[in-house]
Amino acid sequence: MTATESRTVDLASPAEFVPQPPYEAWAAMRRLPELHWQDREGAPGFYSVTRHDHTRTVLRDVKTYSSEWGMTLDSTLGTRDPAAGLMIELTDRPRHARLRKLVTAAITPQFVASLAPIIQGHATRLVDAALRDNRSEGMVNVVTALTAPMPRLTIGSILGIPEEDQERVAAMASRAITGTEGPGAAAPTLAERRRCSETGNNELLMYFVEIIEGEPHRLSENGMVRRLMDIELDEARLTSDEVLLNCLNLAIGGYETTKNAVAAGLYQLASRPGAWQWLREDHARIDAMIEEMLRFDTPAMHLIRTVTEPTTLGGTRLAEGDTVCVWLSAANRDPEVFEAPDEFRIDRSPNSHLSFTIGPHFCLGAVLARLEMRSLFAELLTRVESVEPLSGLVRRPSNFIAGIDRFDVTLRPA
Ligand code: HEM
Numbered sequence: 001m002t003a004t005e006s007r008t009v010d011l012a013s014p015a016e017f018v019p020q021p022p023y024e025a026w027a028a029m030r031r032l033p034e035l036h037w038q039d040r041e042g043a044p045g046f047y048s049v050t051r052h053d054h055t056r057t058v059l060r061d062v063k064t065y066s067s068e069w070g071m072t073l074d075s076t077l078g079t080r081d082p083a084a085g086l087m088i089e090l091t092d093r094p095r096h097a098r099l100r101k102l103v104t105a106a107i108t109p110q111f112v113a114s115l116a117p118i119i120q121g122h123a124t125r126l127v128d129a130a131l132r133d134n135r136s137e138g139m140v141n142v143v144t145a146l147t148a149p150m151p152r153l154t155i156g157s158i159l160g161i162p163e164e165d166q167e168r169v170a171a172m173a174s175r176a177i178t179g180t181e182g183p184g185a186a187a188p189t190l191a192e193r194r195r196c197s198e199t200g201n202n203e204l205l206m207y208f209v210e211i212i213e214g215e216p217h218r219l220s221e222n223g224m225v226r227r228l229m230d231i232e233l234d235e236a237r238l239t240s241d242e243v244l245l246n247c248l249n250l251a252i253g254g255y256e257t258t259k260n261a262v263a264a265g266l267y268q269l270a271s272r273p274g275a276w277q278w279l280r281e282d283h284a285r286i287d288a289m290i291e292e293m294l295r296f297d298t299p300a301m302h303l304i305r306t307v308t309e310p311t312t313l314g315g316t317r318l319a320e321g322d323t324v325c326v327w328l329s330a331a332n333r334d335p336e337v338f339e340a341p342d343e344f345r346i347d348r349s350p351n352s353h354l355s356f357t358i359g360p361h362f363c364l365g366a367v368l369a370r371l372e373m374r375s376l377f378a379e380l381l382t383r384v385e386s387v388e389p390l391s392g393l394v395r396r397p398s399n400f401i402a403g404i405d406r407f408d409v410t411l412r413p414a
Contacts, residue, residue, distance in 0.1 A: 011048060011325070012040050012073050012190070014397035021301060021402065023342065026050045026330035035316040035324075042190060044078045046304070046323040047316060050330035052337040052354070054314050058305055058326050060359040065305035065324060066092050067361065072400045074179055074193050076304045076323055087245040089253070089361065096360060102238055103246055103364060106227035112367055114222065115157060116375075119368075122153045123375040127383055134411045139390055142407050143183075143263050146376065151258035154372050155251060158365075160223010161211065169207060173255045176200030176248075178398050183405035201248065208247045212240075224250055250365070256401045257299040258369045261355075262376060263393070263404035265293030268344045270387040270409055275346055280381050289346050290373045295353035296344045297402050298329040303357070328354050329402070385412040 009016055009025040016022050026048075029036040035047040035054075049055055058065045068084035068091065070076030084090045088099045130145040140146075148170070155173075156166035175181065177200070179193030188196070211218060212225065219226050228243045238246065269275050269289075279285050307322040318324070332353045333341035356363035363369070380387075388410045396403030 011038055011327075011399060012043070012046075014193075014399050017301075017399050017402075018395045018397045019392075020395075021329055023330075023333060026327055026333070030330065030334065033315050035314045040073075043073075044076060044323045046073065046076075046325045047313075047318070048330075049314065049324055049326045050334075051314065052331045052334035052352075055326050055328065055331035055354055056358055057313065058324060059303070059354070059357050059361070062093055062096070062360050064308055064311050066308050067096075067305060068092050069304070069306035069323075071304050073302065073304060073325060074190060074197065074400065076306070078321075078323075083245050086239075086242050087249050088364075089249055093360070098236065099238075099242065099246070100360070100364075102231050102233055102236065103228070105233050106224055106231045107364060111222070111227070112371070115154075115368065116371060118157045119154055119372055119375045120379075122150060122157075123372075123379040126150060126153075126376070127379045131383065131411060131413055134413075139408050139410050142266055142409055143259070143404055146380075147259045147262040147266070147404070150262065150372055150376050151255050154258070154368065155254045158223065158254065158368065159225050159247065159250060160220030160227075161225065162218050165207070165211075169204065169251055170255050172200045172203045172207065173252045174200070176204060177252050177256050178396060178401050178403055180396060180398065183394075183396065204248050204251060205244055208244050212243070253363070254365045254369065256403060258372055260402050260404050261294055261297070261299045261369070262373055263407055264297035264299075264402065265290070265373070265377075266387065266409075267389065267393050267404075267407055268293065268296065269346075270389040272344070272346070276381070276384075276386055278346070279377075283378055283381060285347065286374055286377050286381070287370075288349055288351070290370060290377070291351040291353060292344060292346060292348045293373070294355040295332045295338070295348070295351055298332050298353070298355050299402055300355070301329040301398075301400055301402055302327050328357070380411075383414050385414045387411055 009022050029048055030050040037047055039045040049058055068080055070081050081090045085095050088103055091099055126146050126149055130140050134140050152166055152170040176197050179197045225247050228238055303326045305324045307318045307320055309320055311318050335341050356366040390408040393404050394406035396405050
């Protein structure tokens with residue numbers, strides 16, 4: 001493969017990401033003396049960053065690499081994103097620092113501590129229900145039984161929205177981030193995906209407008225929606241547009257990511273004889289396992305940055321306005337950093353994966369995502385003797401979210 005040979009694998013096409021993300025193509029790109037370039041029809045072409053060190057450079061250097069021109073391939077059209085400067089993920093310094101301070105101030109350590117028993121309660125009830133289904137049906141689809149409801153309920157608790165709205169909110173968030181209508185959806189065209197994402201985003205915004213303006217009494221006092229509305233720090237407050245867009249950011253950021261990390265991770269455990277038993281013997285082993293799950297099947301596979309001034313990266317001269325696609329899934333399998341990167345090593349240490357990124361935009365929900373994963377796996381390991389896979393992973397075609405739609409197992413109760 002040469003640096004400009006763009007049609008070998010079409011990284012803009014979701015179809016290339018099933019049944020597996022294109023790990024071999026990324027490995028070939030990593031060995032190139034320059035960054036790989038791909039043209040796109042109807043959208044800017046892009047350079048691919050596949051090495052761990054280059055990825056770190058791009059994500060840390062927020063002055064040279066802007067987040068304001070879109071953060072995914074599908075949403076990057078060569079114009080500034082309409083939510084830039086307002087939504088934390090799509091904002092550069094100095095406005096980002098202000099937003100980050102206010103949003104972080106709402107996620108206090110006390111707030112996270114108050115969520116721990118709630119998340120544990122979700123884990124217990126979900127495993128109860130999964131074991132019941134398993135008894136009556138002889139199997140469970142872990143996506144519908146465990147990995148989708150866990151972040152759906154947790155994000156509901158984090159935002160403080162009523163339980164009866166949570167399924168609808170999760171479905172809108174899923175449409176917005178995957179650009180697909182739901183499980184089994186075939187990879188549509190860029191225009192169709194953009195329309196679907198836009199619908200999901202608009203529905204979510206309308207939902208937050210309606211509940212904040214029309215029915216604020218339905219919002220929990222301790223939830224993030226109210227916290228973002230009320231937060232005041234050094235006489236600064238979020239504007240109403242900022243509140244709305246950052247509620248949207250939380251709803252979208254925390255659902256599909258966690259859901260798929262757990263589903264893909266459970267698949268790795270179920271496919272490895274002995275792994276389940278080894279973890280059951282000592283729950284202290286869960287934390288390293290979670291990090292390996294986050295590395296091995298990276299939940300958010302790429303991020304887009306737009307170059308703000310001429311620079312050089314990976315042997316390539318970049319000009320202002322160039323689109324750079326950082327493949328976190330590729331960086332997480334860089335052999336310069338990870339020994340045997342294509343092997344799932346349950347006790348890998350150290351594990352400097354970039355799934356929550358690095359630098360100023362480091363994921364604000366990382367602690368909560370890890371807490372959800374730990375609670376669910378600890379509950380399963382306590383109450384389930386073994387997990388037997390009945391199917392492979394059924395992936396949603398997407399080049400952004402490593403989406404898992406189905407994984408059937410039999411759970412043998414302890
Ligand atoms: C396994 C689960 C998760 C993964 C893999 C993940 C991944 C990421 C990534 C890659 C970014 C960086 C985006 C960028 O730099 O453009 C990010 C940022 C963010 N995440 Fe997460 N996330 C997860 C869970 C969550 C949860 C549960 C929440 C909410 C409670 C959340 C809220 C956010 C927010 C608000 C940001 C923006 C931070 C900023 O721009 O300063 N995430 N996340």
